[in-house]
Amino acid sequence: MDQTRYSNTARGLHWLMAVLIVLTVPAGLVMVQEGISRDLQNALFLYHKNVGVLLLLLVAVRLAWRWRNPPPPKPASLPQWQARIAEATHVALYALLVAVPVAGYVRVRAGGFPIESLDALGVPALVPRSDALAEVAKTIHYGAGLLIAAVIALHVGAALFHGIVKRDGVFSRMWPPLGGRGR
Numbered sequence: 024m025d026q027t028r029y030s031n032t033a034r035g036l037h038w039l040m041a042v043l044i045v046l047t048v049p050a051g052l053v054m055v056q057e058g059i060s061r062d063l064q065n066a067l068f069l070y071h072k073n074v075g076v077l078l079l080l081l082v083a084v085r086l087a088w089r090w091r092n093p094p095p096p097k098p099a100s101l102p103q104w105q106a107r108i109a110e111a112t113h114v115a116l117y118a119l120l121v122a123v124p125v126a127g128y129v130r131v132r133a134g135g136f137p138i139e140s141l142d143a144l145g146v147p148a149l150v151p152r153s154d155a156l157a158e159v160a161k162t163i164h165y166g167a168g169l170l171i172a173a174v175i176a177l178h179v180g181a182a183l184f185h186g187i188v189k190r191d192g193v194f195s196r197m198w199p200p201l202g203g204r205g206r
């Protein structure tokens with residue numbers, strides 16, 4: 024048992040979600056541009072909506088896992104104020120990881136559009152058809168989508184600073200994605 028690393032499950036979910044989000048944000052930004060081909064637009068929408076829903080399921084699994092398996096204690100060398108900022112950033116990331124896909128889901132379902140994976144599984148729309156609701160959700164999805172991209176940039180910057188400059192063991196709490204010595 025290695026108490027300095029996140030568990031294999033926590034690290035695996037972190038990196039799987041990180042890869043998917045890094046692809047999902049640009050897909051969302053490009054797919055609404057005028058002038059891209061209809062085929063590309065369809066492919067990006069297909070990817071964005073369905074992987075977005077997958078991300079929502081993954082964050083639910085991740086939060087449930089975290090609730091039962093709290094993270095290892097932070098390195099004692101980490102100043103208190105940095106630990107507090109990291110904590111606040113992680114809470115913000117989790118909140119946005121829930122809010123962004125939920126708003127995307129409401130935007131699409133209230134607008135009366137398909138979500139192909141859920142439709143294939145026979146999962147009915149969970150929100151009523153309403154243009155007003157779709158419009159509000161669209162605004163929230165847009166704002167929260169840009170906000171999560173900004174918080175992720177901050178988070179990645181801090182992680183790289185720890186990993187490359189300070190080398191204080193913070194980075195290797197979340198690395199490698201699987202394996203290494205860990206729980």
Ligand code: HEM
Pocket residue numbers: 037040041042044045089094109113116117120175178179182183193194195196197198
């Ligand atoms: C791209 C989307 C990403 C998201 C949404 C994300 C989200 C998160 C969250 C929520 C945590 C807190 C884990 C917990 O305590 O339960 C975390 C931890 C961590 N992440 Fe990320 N992350 C992302 C990308 C990255 C990248 C690219 C790196 C490295 C360059 C990174 C490095 C880390 C490290 C080192 C920790 C552990 C921090 C600690 O010691 O508490 N993350 N991440």
Ligand code: HEM
Pocket residue numbers: 044047048049051052055071072073074075076078079120123124125127128130131138161164165168169171
């Ligand atoms: C963590 C997951 C997600 C992230 C990070 C994300 C991010 C984004 C971003 C940055 C945009 C571009 C901003 C804009 O033009 O509105 C966007 C657009 C969009 N997203 Fe997402 N999204 C996610 C999940 C979803 C889900 C689950 C759905 C629906 C099932 C969805 C549906 C849409 C739609 C339809 C647009 C086009 C804008 C519009 O016309 O409403 N997204 N997303």
